[in-house]
Amino acid sequence: MSRSTYFAEGDTLSALNISDGTSLWSKNFGGLYSIGHPAVFDGAVYLANGKHSGEPNFLWSLDAATGAANWSSQLLAQWEQYWAPIVVDGIAYTNAGYYGGLYGVSITKGDNAFIQDLAQCDEWSPAYFKGALYTFIANSLNKHDPKSGVVLSTTSVNSTWAAYALRTAPVFGPRLAYVVAPPTLYAIDPDKSAVVWSADGGYSGTPAVADGAVYGISAGNLVVRDADTGKLKWTYVAPADTLTFPPVIANGFVYVASNTTSYAVSIATGQQVATADRGGWLTIADHRLLVAAADGSLSAYILAK
DSSP states (O other): OOOEEEEEETTEEEEEETTTOOEEEEEEOOSOSEEOOOEEETTEEEEEEEOSTTSOEEEEEEETTTOOEEEEEEEOOSSOOOOOOEEETTEEEEEOOTTSEEEEEETTTOOEEEEEEOOSOBSOOOEEETTEEEEEETTEEEEEOTTTOOEEEEEEOSOOOOOSBOOOOOEEOSSOEEEEETTEEEEEETTTTEEEEEEESSEEEEEEEETTEEEEEETTEEEEEETTTOOEEEEEOOTTOOOOEEEEEETTEEEEEOSSOEEEEETTTOOEEEEESOOSEEEEETTEEEEEOTTSOEEEEEOOO
């Protein structure tokens, strides 16, 4: 399990020791519009940076131990905010494209494997499931050939939701995909290209799936449904607070957060067992809950037991 974490703030990516918060290294990119969410794979950190329209955007591969650049691959894009890329079978996948799209980049030298046009949206990540690549763009779950990026099939949901900044990504259980097109959560059978069930109620963000249940933020609350049927299992309402960020799951607990507070909730009972006085994006690493707050701080907490 990783004992370091990678944290982007302003124009700088920092590597920190999880146990004590000491700095391992930092890299300042300088003069950017945005730095995307980092992802770590096999000793390298991958992230995309955004610049203004017409200026070069890049997908970077950095040595995870030192921060030295392995390579940078130019992306066509304008005013992008990037979520984390994913890496599968020697290819890094990220959103990009001057009018929207999906890039595949070889992780050996940073050469483009493909560019696939898609609707012009940002703040999303692709997913990989059973040998295929998936994107959820403009109310459609697209299945892609992972080598060429070509769209093999599309499953559209019954939604009129329209946004440039999607702030969501598809997730998969053993059989189904789960996507959020506000205000609705959808379960999709990717083999049949069919919606299996849907649930309304002010859903937003990205759901999480574990042990036969799907966890989503609905109207500021945590709502848990049976992953196969969509039947309501239980709901957690934070005391006098509105949950905002996607849930994460570890060791029998689901962690959720508002802008100011993080909560640990027992999956077995649906009851709150602990809180932390920081809210923001949540990550699990090295038996700790990491909270990236809007003020640029990163806090670490020992997981609930």
